[in-house]
Amino acid sequence: MHRLIISSAGMKFRTLMVAAIVAMLPQFNAGAQVNLSAGSTSSQLSDLMIAIQFQHIKVWLAGKLGNWDLANYELRQIQASLRKATPPPSEGLRSSQTTEQLQALDRAIQQKDGAAFAKAYSDLTNGCNACHRASGYSSITIQVPVNSPFSDQLFADQIAQGRALARGTCGLCHIVSDASRETPAFRVPAPSFSEIASRPSFSANYLRELLTSNHRRVGPNQAMLKPKLVEYQIDAIVAFFETVQADQAR
Structure with missing residues (x-):
């Protein structure tokens, strides 16, 4: 050997x-x-x-x-x-x-x-x-990174972005995360995100389909206005929703 x-x-x-x-x-x-x-x-x-x-x-x-x-x-x-x-x-x-x-x-x-x-x-x-x-290895020099070598990883806080987007768009009618601090502007009988997350039939995929729907209005009885969101914003809201679901499961 x-x-x-x-x-x-x-x-x-x-x-x-x-x-x-x-x-x-x-x-x-x-x-x-x-x-x-x-x-x-x-x-x-x-x-x-x-x-x-x-x-x-x-x-x-x-x-x-x-x-x-x-x-x-x-x-x-x-x-x-x-x-x-x-x-x-x-x-x-x-x-x-x-x-x-x-x-x-x-x-x-x-x-x-x-x-x-x-x-x-x-x-x-x-x-x-x-x-x-x-140590005699002066040829090894590291620096503050200029670009990310990890093209498959998102380093922005997607959950925080999703929470902020949800509050700005969905928060007009829904309580997004904190019932003690949030008061929906329109005060319609819309369920909170926590309530929606607890529904077995409501999945992250369904939420994505709902937000990407081509209908002028979406939701039960076409009561919910269609938010104008681009794909990365929808991804962020869905990511935040999945954390709400995970909290419900704990």
Whole structure:
């Protein structure tokens, strides 16, 4: 069986990289499962760094569009990836500066502060590059993403968009999400979204068909005015409706 021969320079880089990524979130190291060690192959480290790089991109794309739930989720994914690294034997290798950068990013996400998020993300990105250069790998430079490589994922908060659209169009007659705060303008006997979602016969597909109908008026007895919505707006309202249904099922 052939063994992978790792140069002393590669071993040094791997040790420094493991130390750096673990230093990012020391509060998440306790009880972590050890998957990377000094004897791990360079391919294992490469896989870990690729995973973190993808998560790094997704955090930015979500935060840039104000999708704070997704940004928070991706940050937690980074934390989960970091748990796979073995804490280095020397506490002196920890970077308090990088830890502060990640904490600042977390605070910005929790506070839904776009300006603070952009600054914290930029600071963290610069910190990653500083680590590469200190490790002798200055050719590895990451940046704030310019485009999304994930063409199959929507990073905008579709649920929030759908809720806002539903309130702006359907909310004239229906209570959309909060009966204690919403008062339909027309006060007609229209069921709330919660009531509609509880009906076994009313599915997301039926709602989509209803909203895309060519009729001048839609709904029972043609009582509901047809809203003028384009496809992405209908998708957003349907997505929001599905979350209402999911809440009903819990």
